[in-house]
Amino acid sequence: MLVANRAEIASRVFRTCRRLGIETVAVHSDADSGLPYVREADVAVRLPGSSPADTYLRGDLLVDAALRSGADAVHPGYGFLSENAAFARAVEDAGLTWVGPTPESIEAMGSKIRAKEIMRAAGVPVLEAPPVPTEGDFPLLVKASAGGGGRGMRVVRSLEQLPWEIGLAEKEALSAFGDGTLLVEPYVERGRHVEVQVFGSTVLGERDCSIQRRHQKVVEEAPAPNLPDEVRSTLHEAARRAADAIDYRGAGTVEFLYDPGSARFWFLEMNTRLQVEHPVTELVHGVDLVAMQLGEGLDTPLVPRGGSTTEGRGHAIEVRLYAEDPAADHQPQSGVLTRFEIPEGEGIRVDAGYESGSTVSTFYDAMLAKVICHAPDRATAARKLADTLARARIHGVTTNRDQLVAVLRSEEFLAGEVSTGFLSEGLVTGLRPSSTSVEHGVAAAIALAEKAGAERTVQRGVPVGWRNVRSQPQRVEFTDGTVVEWWDRHPSVVAASPASVTLETDGVRTTYDVTINGDPGREWVDVDGPTGHARLTRKPRFTDPADALASGSLLAPMPGTVVSVAVEQGAAVTAGQPVLVLEAMKMQHTVAAPYDGVVTTIDVHRGQQVAAGEVLAVVEESA
Template sequence: MINRLLVANRAEIASRVFRTCRELGIETVAIHSDADAHLPYVREADHAVHLPGNAPSETYLRIDLVLDAARRSGADAIHPGYGFLSENAAFARAVIDAGLTWVGPSPESIEAMGSKIEAKRIMKAAGVPILEAPDEPTEADLPLLVKASAGGGGRGMRVVRSLSELQTEIEKAQAEAASAFGDGTVFVEPYVERGRHVEVQVVGSNVFGDRDCSLQRRHQKVVEEAPAPGLSDEVRAALHDAARKAAEAIDYRGAGTVEFLYDPATERFWFLEMNTRLQVEHPVTELVQGVDLVELQLAAAQASWTMGWPDPPRGHAIEVRLYAEDPANDYQPQSGTLTTFEIPVENGIRVDAGFETGSTVSTHYDAMLAKVIAHAPTREAAARKLASVLSRAKIHGLVTNRDLLVQVLRDPAFLRGEVSTDFLGRDAEGAPQRTLDITTPAVAAAIALAEQAKAARTVQRGIPVAWRNVVSQPQRTVFEEATVEWHGAYSVDGHTVVAAGPDSVTLETDGVRTTYTVAVHGLAVDVDSARGHVRLTRVPRFVDPAEQVASGSLLAPMPGTVVSVAVEAGQTVSAGQPVVVLEAMKMQHTVKAPTDGVVTQIDVKAGAQVAAGEVLAVVEEEG
């Protein structure tokens, strides 16, 4: 019997495992790096052990430190979560050799599926269809996909559309895979342009339903749902049978996922990989099948426990991954403090979060903030409910993909079930958008700021807030996004101020009243209402010249490490040409020349640590 469980992971997945442990009466142990010390999961655990440092290679990936933490805390079992060491056969063996209970499949099963190359060989022998690329690809074989053999989560994956780019993309994938997984082995397979990513949940060799995880960016999942929509009974049965064969071929134990690429045009499917762990998207299966997959993992690890069985599928569940990233800027990860992080939890809504208001999102780990899941009788109802909850969430301090997720959930093509792995890369029909005029939230923000100034005054308290000694001139508040002017006691053209306070303003516009809540953090002003969220930036009246940067400066979009510098000072470059490659949050990001010009300055070199906004290089436009 497991009495005290250590989760060899962090953030959301650690909190998720702890929740089931509390229900079962099992004590919990968290491990945390320096950067994670104040995250919620550390506080939720019964015991916590500090791993000095921040980089995964010096903390969560150190098998010796994890086992020492188990020894010091008195843990008798280890759950690996997902990512980090969760699919590391050497770690599983070390846990077992230390006399601890390993909550996962056997090391042999992990090893068999750990190499995607070896996994394909085993699946082919078991009669499961696989994708195979020719040894000597030609233009007719394009597009191709380069994949990391030991990888996952979209890292070490590159789409190749020209044979001339193949070797370069292989080298990039190798470098990314070596950094993320310690193994730079890659392979090439055909790339199905509009295929669907369909996976089957297994516990042992028993099937617990299927999921669709086709909506992805950078080959990482963004929206997942269960059951997979639009499959015929024949295709669904064939997928389940193939997953069962895959599990039986490696004598699988515990929870795992068999992933397939499905082509709706031909109704054919091929084995992609088997994840020998719990999946990020497991909540949609739990809600539809009526099971707790973490509990089943614990049951499989303890022979004295009886395995549960799933109920028939009930309704539909959709999950979105809320990331700290900027979709409008090539999905660049964001780091910093979440000044407000509030997601409504209502009937049929589940939130699995790793962060809370005040949490700091570091550059050392994945940028996922939370998973938000809706369960409803129908797929359309689940999508509508989830979009509503996301649109009403208050998320301040960092740019996120929230608006993109809402748009996807309301997109007619998505609602018809027309999903594929290239959905976010092609022109969708566009979701019906609520009109969001930035001017009106700016008016509310300006009035709230004036009310805050009024409350903070220590003199002239009785004088109206909008009073000016030059009555012919309006009061003016300047944001980077808009300028607001008014006369007298909040007389703003087109708007009637119904109520005003330091953090809430009600405006009547065209006969419609709307209340706006306003939160101020330094120069950032966040305005939330039923119309959506607007983030404004106040323009300071006086600017320190030392804070200005030269025209043409290329700034680091986030804190990170310089992987390589692709140009030299004095070199002529063209628009879009790579200048510097950064690595942050497990991904490589290329900073490109914004225009044709000459590199007049290089301020960094490979291996350097840079802060967000730091000047990397200067490219002066020709002429």
């Protein structure tokens, strides 16, 4: 079995293959050569290059890899070419087994435009957008016709923005799916994203995937909370009709937009593949969807065609752990995961694509792992999952871990009050990651002092740091603005070492795990405690004048590739006007002018790779 994909989903398919005694073949780009899934496979085939267009989107290279490695079958995973009918046909034409639905089904649902026509004919309600929108028709949603996952998807709130957003969505769709075709539909504010898992025309319950950022799912659960029984049964029947309309075979998902206020729902799309969130269905219904796919591909179906198995056991919640910074509009992050440890226990499942020491590149999706909890009820699942995430140790790359914990512990989530606006519209309090606490700073400073003391040569009988005259307190400053006075009295230090610091405040003791990295004087410190994780970088005592930046410098918010430059040097710009566009992790990011002024410098060109913090351009503010 060759898995024509990467990272977490490749490891997931390999796990079932090993259980069934099937040998495995991995394919990998140059950027992915060190990831765990490559090592887990029996054999691995290199795809030269790193960009998706050069590697995982090259169907000819994938088929060639299968033939050269002696594979009998190809599993597409999700994303990339998983819903590409031409690739499915190429696999079958090469004499290989395609582990997925028929190319005809993929083709029917692969275009969201054609899919809506088929659903309309089958009596499934669909969202309709006007052919020529006017200002009164906004907000609208521009989305890629050939794929999902939030790529090529933009909310547009005015007629003036429409051309620009269509251009960005088209580029994203072309980069992610090799097809820039778009469609436009009404955008329903604060609706719920509810999807139904099917296998052929058999229904395996539904999932709620409403909590999203940038139209990409963050938290998924089964069954959907607060869903009236009559709506649930009607959704299941609509999904069954959708599958029957194209004589569907294998695992698929029919996605709907549900409006709780009116109890109405509309067809969004059908994913003719395995979903990222499939584990919650597996845990609730006690099935292995990958094994079922393999059985279907080998003509030994493991599930009867037709009917329903909606009765599940307990409740399952999945969160997607992303390499991104929620405090900076969820900007993707990259770098080396110096520590990546997620505790597993009863009811906890971790599907990870990375491990300690892995490099997170800028070429692919920002998802590092999925963490899933199955429990007898929803409240227990949320509580256990939040605790698991809080005890995880994730260093080197900023993630959304603390925000996920806040979501799972929020009153609104626990009450089942979820919607697609849960994160983006500020409807729920307490979801912004908190700033570094005093305790985090003190723990970091004390650990640095302990490390320095352990490494310092000491004269016999003279304590470390001893002075024979009174002086000012020592200060430790960090680049985020945190300042710790050496003689701070609160909190008090109970015990300390370079790896652990116990503090006491008002009689309450708390222990913080500390990891120190970097060279003396320029260390960064990872501090983990009950209130979350903080990464603090020690501020140098003396600043190199060469490090100073000109006023108005536009810096790269993350490593990426310059895909377009919208202005020329000397051009006058207004506040918010796009200056250039970066692409990182298959998403387009606009870098805009901070104020009215003149572009005095453009330091980059189209196609250039840039590092985080690199100066891209300089805008001189108007008088």
